[in-house]
Amino acid sequence: MKFNAQLMWFLAAFYALASGGYIVWYANSYGGAFEPIGSAAIAMLAIMAAFIGFYLQMTQKRQGPVPEDRLDARVEDGDFEMGYFAPWSWWPLFMGLFASVCFAALAIGWWMFFIGFPLAIVALIGFVMERSRGQNAH
Numbered sequence: 001m002k003f004n005a006q007l008m009w010f011l012a013a014f015y016a017l018a019s020g021g022y023i024v025w026y027a028n029s030y031g032g033a034f035e036p037i038g039s040a041a042i043a044m045l046a047i048m049a050a051f052i053g054f055y056l057q058m059t060q061k062r063q064g065p066v067p068e069d070r071l072d073a074r075v076e077d078g079d080f081e082m083g084y085f086a087p088w089s090w091w092p093l094f095m096g097l098f099a100s101v102c103f104a105a106l107a108i109g110w111w112m113f114f115i116g117f118p119l120a121i122v123a124l125i126g127f128v129m130e131r132s133r134g135q136n137a138h
C-alpha cells in the first residue's frame with residue numbers, strides 16, 4: 001500500500017505539471033488564449049490522484065504494512081477471506097442491466113430512467129435480501 005500511495009502522489013505531481021504545461025503550450029500556440037476545458041480536466045486528474053494518494057497514505061499508517069509491502073512475505077500471507085458471495089446469484093446481472101438502462105436514459109430519453117430505476121431498486125433489494133429467505137437463510 002505504501003508503494004501505491006507513492007505512485008499516486010507521483011501521478012498527482014505529474015498531472016499538475018502537465019496541466020501547467022498544457023496551459024502554457026496552449027497560450028503560446030493560440031496567441032495568449034486560455035482553454036478552460038482541457039486545463040480543468042488535467043488539473044482534476046491531479047486532484048483525484050492526490051485524493052487517492054492521501055487516502056492510501058492514511059490507510060497505510062493506520063493499518064500498518066500489508067504483505068505486498070514486505071520483502072519476506074509469502075503468497076499465503078495475502079490470501080484472506082474477502083467476504084461471502086452467493087455462488088449462483090442472478091441479482092448482480094439484473095442490477096447491472098437495469099443500471100445500464102438508467103445510464104442509457106441520459107442519451108435516449110428520461111422516460112427510460114423511470115423504467116430502469118424502479119427495476120434497479122428491486123434488483124438491489126433482491127441482492128441484499130437474497131441470503132435471508134428460504135432455505136438459504138443464515
